[in-house]
Amino acid sequence: xxxxxxxxxxxxxxxxxxxxxxxxxxxxxxxxxxxxxxxxxxxxxxxxxxxxxxxxxxxxxxxxxxxxxxxxxxxxxxxxxxxxxxxxxxxxxxxxxxxxxxxxxxxxxxxxxxxxxxxxxxxxxxxxxxxxxxxxxxxxxxxxxxxxxxxxxxxxxxxxxxxxxxxxxxxxxxxxxxxxxxxxxxxxxxxxxxxxxxxxxxxxxxxxxxxxxxxxxxxxxxxxxxxxxxxxxxxxxxxxxxxxxxxxx
Amino acid sequence: xxxxxxxxxxxxxxxxxxxxxxxxxxxxxxxxxxxxxxxxxxxxxxxxxxxxxxxxxxxxxxxxxxxxxxxxxxxxxxxxxxxxxxxxxxxxxxxxxxxxxxxxxxxxxxxxxxxxxxxxxxxxxxxxxxxxxxxxxxxxxxxxxxxxxxxxxxxxxxxxxxxxxxxxxxxxxxxxxxxxxxxxxxxxxxxxxxxxxxxxxxxxxxxxxxxxxxxxxxx
Numbered sequence: 001x002x003x004x005x006x007x008x009x010x011x012x013x014x015x016x017x018x019x020x021x022x023x024x025x026x027x028x029x030x031x032x033x034x035x036x037x038x039x040x041x042x043x044x045x046x047x048x049x050x051x052x053x054x055x056x057x058x059x060x061x062x063x064x065x066x067x068x069x070x071x072x073x074x075x076x077x078x079x080x081x082x083x084x085x086x087x088x089x090x091x092x093x094x095x096x097x098x099x100x101x102x103x104x105x106x107x108x109x110x111x112x113x114x115x116x117x118x119x120x121x122x123x124x125x126x127x128x129x130x131x132x133x134x135x136x137x138x139x140x141x142x143x144x145x146x147x148x149x150x151x152x153x154x155x156x157x158x159x160x161x162x163x164x165x166x167x168x169x170x171x172x173x174x175x176x177x178x179x180x181x182x183x184x185x186x187x188x189x190x191x192x193x194x195x196x197x198x199x200x201x202x203x204x205x206x207x208x209x210x211x212x213x214x215x216x217x218x219x220x221x222x223x224x225x226x227x228x229x230x231x232x233x234x235x236x237x238x239x240x241x242x243x244x245x246x247x248x249x
Numbered sequence: 250x251x252x253x254x255x256x257x258x259x260x261x262x263x264x265x266x267x268x269x270x271x272x273x274x275x276x277x278x279x280x281x282x283x284x285x286x287x288x289x290x291x292x293x294x295x296x297x298x299x300x301x302x303x304x305x306x307x308x309x310x311x312x313x314x315x316x317x318x319x320x321x322x323x324x325x326x327x328x329x330x331x332x333x334x335x336x337x338x339x340x341x342x343x344x345x346x347x348x349x350x351x352x353x354x355x356x357x358x359x360x361x362x363x364x365x366x367x368x369x370x371x372x373x374x375x376x377x378x379x380x381x382x383x384x385x386x387x388x389x390x391x392x393x394x395x396x397x398x399x400x401x402x403x404x405x406x407x408x409x410x411x412x413x414x415x416x417x418x419x420x421x422x423x424x425x426x427x428x429x430x431x432x433x434x435x436x437x438x439x440x441x442x443x444x445x446x447x448x449x450x451x452x453x454x455x456x457x458x459x460x461x462x463x464x465x466x467x468x
Contacts, residue, residue, distance in 0.1 A: 104349035
């Protein structure tokens with residue numbers, strides 16, 4: 001088995017003898033260094049939550065965005081190199097707008113996901129451009145088709161999920177998510193549950209600095225538009241999580 | 250400036266135009282489209298049995314008038330894109346989508362083109378729809394539409410005889426008589442009447458040959 005630095009890991013254009021492309025795997029590591037993002041597909045919509053580490057008290061609240069809107073009806077949450085994520089979102093916005101101009105219809109989420117997947121894959125083919133060091137979760141809500149959530153990784157694999165987590169704490173988060181009954185949960189409940197997972201399970205208060213919660217949703221209540229969750233709801237969710245902690249003590 | 254050639258001599262190098270009559274009308278269950286069959290180059294009928302009913306997708310057709318070359322290439326582009334999109338999305342394309350694609354091509358290339366299209370068909374979301382795309386590249390959804398040089402003779406006829414939610418029989422009569430009348434009056438239109446009925450079951454094509462065309466007032 002080949003390990004790190006044995007010569008097959010210099011360019012994405014080289015396979016290792018056991019069939020791996022190391023550069024793409026290293027790109028995954030870049031995602032695992034970043035703070036966690038969670039996406040949940042509830043019965044009436046999709047909710048995203050990102051654990052944002054506050055690096056300095058001088059930073060303005062809400063800066064360094066990790067969730068983005070594409071068109072009005074699709075949301076994307078990123079983990080990994082934020083700049084790489086922004087680049088892909090830029091491409092997604094172009095795709096969505098071109099589709100709308102050409103066909104007068106809004107782009108379906110599975111079409112956008114496939115196109116982004118193809119776009120990300122291109123960067124795993126050549127030795128002069130590096131793969132993207134970020135994973136994306138793409139979510140949307142449609143009256144007829146219901147909520148949809150997809151996740152694209154640096155190797156361009158796009159899978160549909162009911163609940164997904166990317167970043168440093170994704171293993172613990174995924175364990176917690178699997179305990180939830182997503183098909184019966186409303187988006188308002190999901191806001192609380194995501195806050196709980198990010199604050200209690202994923203975020204380590206002793207090791208890391210303070211965190212900020214960035215949450216967004218696209219659901220029946222927002223009439224299918226992707227918006228940031230109102231600050232009041234996030235504050236209530238944080239209060240609720242603190243309340244839960246006290247109960248357990 | 251007075252041009253002798255233009256005014257008096259037959260110019261067989263003139264661009265092939267579908268001096269035409271085309272009609273599309275929505276009825277209770279879908280749409281019926283109809284056209285004449287003459288393609289002319291100056292005063293020579295290049296094709297007297299043309300099929301101007303061009304399929305774009307399974308249940309979406311377009312009626313072409315203006316330059317034959319321009320309309321053929323654009324309808325083949327739109328056909329290509331509607332097929333690609335419907336495969337990508339896994340669902341039947343709407344007439345609205347196809348019509349808006351026509352609009353993009355016609356508008357963005359308006360200085361080079363001389364093409365007017367009527368895009369009509371049936372889809373499960375809007376039922377039967379007719380979209381008119383005249384010369385400049387605008388798009389208008391209408392209950393019925395006429396196009397081509399012969400359509401000028403049908404404005405009165407259509408206004409007086411069109412009704413919403415006609416039965417298939419009524420709608421068929423409406424278009425057949427319309428095209429017949431235009432063929433009689435317009436020099437740029439002639440030949441036979443080609444029809445297609447598009448509803449949720451698919452497309453049924455019909456033809457009315459010259460000798461079977463109803464004769465309206467003529468001596």
